[in-house]
Amino acid sequence: MTLLAAFSLQFPLIWGGFLFIFGLCFGSFFNVVIYRLPLMLMAEEGKERLSLSFPPSFCPQCRQPVAWRDNVPLFSFLLLKGRSRCCARPISRRYPLTELFCGLLFVLAGYLLTPGFALLGGLGLLSTLLVLAIIDARTQLLPDRLTLPLLWLGLVGAALGWTGTTLPAAVWGAVAGYLSLWTVYWAFKLATGKEGMGYGDFKLLAALGAWF
Helix, strand or coil: CHHHHHHHHHHHHHHHHHHHHHHHHHHHHHHHHHHHHHHHCCCCCCCCCCCCCCCEEEEECCCCCCCHHCCCCCCHHCCCCCCCCCCCCEEECCHHHHHHHHHHHHHHHHHHCCCCCHHHHHHHHHHHHHHHHHHHHCCCCHHHHHHHHHHHHHHHHCCCCCCCCCCCHHHHHHHHHHHHHHHHHHHHHHHHHHCCHHHHHHHHHHHHHHCC
C-alpha cells in the first residue's frame, strides 16, 4: 500500500480520476441494490425469484433487458438523453445522480484518507450510508443486511486499528448508539401507544457508534 500512497501523492489527478471511475461503477451496482433489496425483503413466497444478480439488468418500465451499451454508468444516461432505448420513457434521475455522487464520494475519500485499509474502510462506510440513505428515503426501510455488516465492520476495523478508535470505545459507542434510540422508542410508545421509529434506526446508530 506504500507504493499506492506514493502514487496518489505524485499523480493526484490520475488518482482522482481512477477513484471517480471506480465510484461510478460501484454507484451503478448500488442502484441495483437500492432497487432490488427492498423488493427482495418484501417479496412473498411464490413470487418471481429476484436477487441482486438475477435477472440481468432490465428496464423498470417495460421489463425489457438492458443492453451493455445502455448500462455504462452515467454516460449511457447522457447518450440516451435520459430516456430508455426500449420504450422511450424517462429514466429516473436517481440513477445517474447516485452514480455521480458515489464517484465524488470516492474522490473525496481518496484525498482525505491514506490508501490502504483506512481508505477501504472509509469507502465501505460511505457507500453503505449512501445506499441506506436512498433506500430509507424511498421505502422507510433500513435493512439488516446492510446495517448489521456495517456494525460488525466498525467493530472489526477498530480491533485491527483501521478506524482510528479503540475496540472498547467502539463497543461502548455501539451500545450507546443502540440504547439511545431504543430508549426514545419505548418512551414514545409508552406515552402515545404508537411506534415512532423502526428497529433499523437503532442498528444504524449502533453502527455509527462503532465507527466513531
